[in-house]
Amino acid sequence: MLDDCIDKWYKCGLQRLKRLIDRQLAKSSSKVATPGTEEATKPKPYRFTIKAHIYIGFAVTCIFAMGIVVSMIITMMKMEKGVRLNEIAQSFFSSVSLARLSEKDYFLYGTGLKDSKEIMKGLERLLITHYGELRGYIDYDSSIGLIERYVKLLDSIEELDRERNGDNPLDKTRRRETLQKEIRQCGYMMVNSADKLLSKGRDATDRLMLLFRTVQLYSVVFLILFMLFISHLLGKRVLRAINLFSKYSVLMANGQYATIMSGHNYNDEFSDLSMAIDHLIKELDRQQQILAQSQKLRAVGTLTSGIAHELNNPINNITLTAHMLLEDYSDLSDDERIDMARDLIDEAGRARNIVRNLLDFARESETIMEPICIGSVLMDTLKLAGNQIKLAGVNVDIKITPNLPRIHGDRHQIEQVFLNLILNALDVTLKGGHLKIHAGPSDDHNFIAVKVIDYGHGIPEHILQHIFDPFFTTKSKGKGTGLGLSVSQGIIAKHGGQITVLTKISRGTTFTVKLPITTIPADLANCGERINLSINN
Amino acid sequence: MEKTLKILLLDDEPIVGKRLKPAIAKLGCEVEVFDNPAKALKRIDEETFDIVVTDIRMDEIDGLEVLEHVMNKSVRTKVIMITGYAMMELARQAMEKGAFDFIAKPFKPDDLRAVIVKAAETLGVKLTIQG
Numbered sequence: 001m002l003d004d005c006i007d008k009w010y011k012c013g014l015q016r017l018k019r020l021i022d023r024q025l026a027k028s029s030s031k032v033a034t035p036g037t038e039e040a041t042k043p044k045p046y047r048f049t050i051k052a053h054i055y056i057g058f059a060v061t062c063i064f065a066m067g068i069v070v071s072m073i074i075t076m077m078k079m080e081k082g083v084r085l086n087e088i089a090q091s092f093f094s095s096v097s098l099a100r101l102s103e104k105d106y107f108l109y110g111t112g113l114k115d116s117k118e119i120m121k122g123l124e125r126l127l128i129t130h131y132g133e134l135r136g137y138i139d140y141d142s143s144i145g146l147i148e149r150y151v152k153l154l155d156s157i158e159e160l161d162r163e164r165n166g167d168n169p170l171d172k173t174r175r176r177e178t179l180q181k182e183i184r185q186c187g188y189m190m191v192n193s194a195d196k197l198l199s200k201g202r203d204a205t206d207r208l209m210l211l212f213r214t215v216q217l218y219s220v221v222f223l224i225l226f227m228l229f230i231s232h233l234l235g236k237r238v239l240r241a242i243n244l245f246s247k248y249s250v251l252m253a254n255g256q257y258a259t260i261m262s263g264h265n266y267n268d269e270f271s272d273l274s275m276a277i278d279h280l281i282k283e284l285d286r287q288q289q290i291l292a293q294s295q296k297l298r299a300v301g302t303l304t305s306g307i308a309h310e311l312n313n314p315i316n317n318i319t320l321t322a323h324m325l326l327e328d329y330s331d332l333s334d335d336e337r338i339d340m341a342r343d344l345i346d347e348a349g350r351a352r353n354i355v356r357n358l359l360d361f362a363r364e365s366e367t368i369m370e371p372i373c374i375g376s377v378l379m380d381t382l383k384l385a386g387n388q389i390k391l392a393g394v395n396v397d398i399k400i401t402p403n404l405p406r407i408h409g410d411r412h413q414i415e416q417v418f419l420n421l422i423l424n425a426l427d428v429t430l431k432g433g434h435l436k437i438h439a440g441p442s443d444d445h446n447f448i449a450v451k452v453i454d455y456g457h458g459i460p461e462h463i464l465q466h467i468f469d470p471f472f473t474t475k476s477k478g479k480g481t482g483l484g485l486s487v488s489q490g491i492i493a494k495h496g497g498q499i500t501v502l503t504k505i506s507r508g509t510t511f512t513v514k515l516p517i518t519t520i521p522a523d524l525a526n527c528g529e530r531i532n533l534s535i536n537n
Numbered sequence: 538m539e540k541t542l543k544i545l546l547l548d549d550e551p552i553v554g555k556r557l558k559p560a561i562a563k564l565g566c567e568v569e570v571f572d573n574p575a576k577a578l579k580r581i582d583e584e585t586f587d588i589v590v591t592d593i594r595m596d597e598i599d600g601l602e603v604l605e606h607v608m609n610k611s612v613r614t615k616v617i618m619i620t621g622y623a624m625m626e627l628a629r630q631a632m633e634k635g636a637f638d639f640i641a642k643p644f645k646p647d648d649l650r651a652v653i654v655k656a657a658e659t660l661g662v663k664l665t666i667q668g
Contacts, residue, residue, distance in 0.1 A: 309594070312621040313550050316643035320556040323646050328559065343552055390596070 048266040050238065057230040064226055068219040075212045082205040085137060088130050089201035093194040095123040100187045103154070107180065113158055120151050137200050143193055150186045153179060241270040248277075254493050257281045288490050291470075293364050295483040296416050300362045302423055306387030307358055314351040318344055357384055361415060371406040371518045372414070374439050374448060380411075381418040382437075388423065393431035396422075401440035404448055408518035409495045417491050417499075420484035421452040421511050427475065428456030428509070447497070447514045455508040464503060542566040542662055543584065544653065547577040547603060548592040548619060557590075560646040564653060564664045574598035578606055585611050588656050590649065592619045593627050593639075601631055608635050615656040617649075 099119040105112035124147045127134065134140065157179045160172065241262065248260045259281075260274035325332070325340045332340075361384055378398060382389070389396055407414075418437075425435050435454055442449035459467065466472045468489045473482030485499075492499050497515040544566045546554055554570030561568045566588075571577035574595050581589070581603075589607050593600035604616050615637035620628045628639040637656050640649055650666065657664045 309621040312642040317550060317552040317556075319643040320553060320560075320646060324556045324560055327646065340556075347552070390594075 046266050047268070049268045050234070051269070053234055053237065053268075057234060061223075061227060061230060064223060068223060071215055071219065072212075075208070075215050079205075079208045079212055081133065082201070082208045084130075085133055086198075086201040086205050088126065088134060089137075089194070089198040091126060092123065093191075093198050095119050095126070096187070096190045096194040099123070099150075100191065103183060103187060110161075113154055117151055117154050120147055120154070123147060124151075134197070137204070138193060138197050143190075146186060146190050146193065150183065150190060153183045153186055157183065241268075245270075245273070245277075252281065254498075256493060256496060257285050288487075289367075291483060292413070292416065292487045292491060295420075295481065295487040297362060298481050298483065299416065299419055299423060300358060303358060303384060303388055303419075306385075306391050307354060309391065310354050310387040311351055314347040314354070317347040318351075321347070354387075361412060361419075365412060367410045367413065369408055369410055371408055372411050373406055374404060374414075374450060374515070375400040377411055377414050378418060378437060378439060378450070381415045381422065384415070385419055385422045385426070388426060389435075392426045392429065394426055394429045394433050394435055396435045396437065398437045399439070404439065404441070405517040407448060407495070407515045409515065413491045414495070414515075417488040417513060418450070418452070420488045421513070424484060425452055425454035425456070425509075425511075429454050442514050444514060446517055446519070448517055450513045450515070451510050452513075453508065453510045458505040458507055458509055459501070459503040460505065464501065467501065468499075540662060542587040542657055542660070542664070544568050544588045544590065545577060545581065545584075545586045546570045546590045547574060547595075548572060548590075549574070549595040550592070553592070553619075557646060557649065560650065561653060563666050564650060564657075566653070566664070574603060578603065581607055581610055586614055587660055587662075588615045588617065588637075588653060590617045590619065590653070593631065594621065601627065601634065604631055604634055604636055613660070615660065617652050617656060619644075 099116045102112035102116035102119065106116065124144065127140070127143060127147070131140070157176065160176055160179060163172070244260065244262060248258065251258060259278050262270065262274065321340050321343050325337065325344075329337070357380070378400065382396065382398065422435070422437070429435055433455060436451070438451045438453070440449060441447075463474060468485050469482075470486040471482040472486075473480040475482075489499050492513055492515070495515055497513060500512045500514070501509060502512070503509040542564075544561055546557055546561065546568060547570075548554055549572050551572045554572055558568050558570045569580065569586075571580065574591075574597055577591075578598065586607075589603070591600045591603045600618055600620075604618070607614050607616050612635075616631075616635070618628060618631045618636050618639040619642060620631075620639050621642050628641075631639060637659070638652050640652055654664045
């Protein structure tokens with residue numbers, strides 16, 4: 001049982017080792033084999049999230065705060081030491097003073113020498129006990145020496161006074177005076193030393209107080225500045241991202257769907273958000289394309305009545321010619337038969353052309369952005385709408401400024417926009433009325449403007465604000481979907497242009513489509529066409 | 538001897554006139570074809586036709602105007618309108634204004650001949666296809 005387990009582990013371990021070696025080999029061989037693909041497989045940008053940013057900022061602040069606390073504790077400890085030193089110096093001084101007072105009492109009244117000695121012994125004990133704290137502040141040996149000498153002198157004078165009854169009183173008095181002088185001198189030196197210690201202790205305490213205050217002040221200022229810096233960094237990062245998003249959202253609102261590009265080379269929560277927005281944009285774009293396509297088919301539906309009528313002519317010609325050819329075949333000369341056959345071919349070609357334009361337009365196609373001449377787009381659009389224009393009995397004046405710069409866009413999408421505008425204009429124009437289409441340079445630099453002008457009844461104020469809304473229509477049910485202007489606006493915005501409308505009640509409406517001219521150097525050649533014609537019924 | 542009917546055919550598609558002229562001529566009628574409405578109107582002013590066949594939708598002058606013109610000139614003249622499927626409303630208007638009948642494009646020569654024969658009958662002339 002145990003052997004089985006060990007065997008399994010061994011095999012498993014071997015397999016893992018083999019896999020690891022294979023992986024390493026594959027890595028090294030790919031590095032060697034494809035040194036030029038570094039660009040393609042560029043390292044994934046590292047992830048530096050805002051959460052991590054906050055945590056790091058917090059951690060660094062904590063470390064600094066801890067440092068400050070430690071420095072404060074150290075200063076506090078030093079302060080305590082200073083205060084202690086001061087206390088010792090105080091008691092040193094007061095002990096010396098008391099001893100001297102007792103000494104004076106002895107010299108004046110003959111009592112107190114014992115007290116003085118005890119005080120001195122106490123002082124000696126104090127100095128010995130606090131050797132560590134006092135070291136460096138007083139000359140230890142000389143202080144202890146002074147105390148011992150003082151006590152010894154006191155002992156000597158006590159001994160001298162006990163020998164009162166002895167001979168040679170003069171000598172004794174002289175000796176006493178000498179001793180007294182020495183005691184005073186020694187006492188004075190002790191007072192001096194105590195005074196020095198006191199002032200040293202005071203100095204040390206003052207110095208420490210100053211240090212404490214300075215450390216405290218600088219710590220607080222530094223911490224505030226540091227926190228401001230961290231907040232500034234974080235705020236700047238978040239604000240920059242928010243500004244970027246708001247900039248892109250304005251673009252998106254105008255229909256220009258662009259991938260959000262942030263300036264930094266790391267990933268964070270905003271990168272996730274921008275990816276989500278990119279996904280949303282792609283989906284919106286796809287939906288808009290579907291909408292535009294369905295609207296296009298709707299426009300095609302509008303065109304079909306005109307197309308059907310137009311198709312009737314060649315079909316009728318073919319029917320008549322074929323029937324007559326059949327009926328009179330034997331009576332006809334060869335030339336007449338050839339003429340009829342040619343007519344059949346020509347009319348079939350005419351029918352094919354009528355349908356081809358429409359099918360070309362209706363076909364669902366990929367967006368192809370290319371340099372295009374607005375003139376040719378307008379002419380193609382008029383060809384498409386030609387039958388509708390004829391049916392409506394409307395005269396169209398088209399004027400295109402010669403040598404207009406090319407625009408960069410998708411031909412069929414732009415055609416769709418102008419078709420929508422022309423069909424709308426036709427709807428409000430009475431039979432025998434006029435439509436004007438003018439293409440020329442725009443007031444804005446680097447733009448061209450195409451105006452579709454009708455002389456209909458104009459658009460009332462309350463309707464004007466809704467005309468670009470999807471599904472908004474003033475046409476009767478079944479005649480309009482309310483998508484034409486909405487889709488057109490979407491298409492033009494995607495091309496970086498805009499549609500504006502100017503209307504006067506019962507005077508007419510002008511739709512102006514502004515489109516940016518191409519800035520690609522190779523496509524800068526102007527359009528050569530010079531078109532100034534009118535379609536009249 | 539039966540009277541020869543005078544027929545004017547107007548369609549702005551030249552092939553229509555070109556092909557229908559021999560077809561209608563086989564009914565034993567005098568046929569004049571026009572592809573220009575203005576010229577046709579001028580001719581109508583000069584001559585009284587028994588039957589006028591006109592397309593409704595033409596670029597310069599409408600078929601309805603031609604109808605009105607003919608009606609003003611001679612009430613007796615039968616006007617046959619050629620129309621497309623999309624123009625049923627116009628055809629109805631034409632009938633209200635006194636058109637004899639209408640025929641929808643695309644049609645066969647026989648279809649038009651049948652309508653002309655019917656119109657001739659109301660004029661008291663019996664037509665048969667000759668030749």
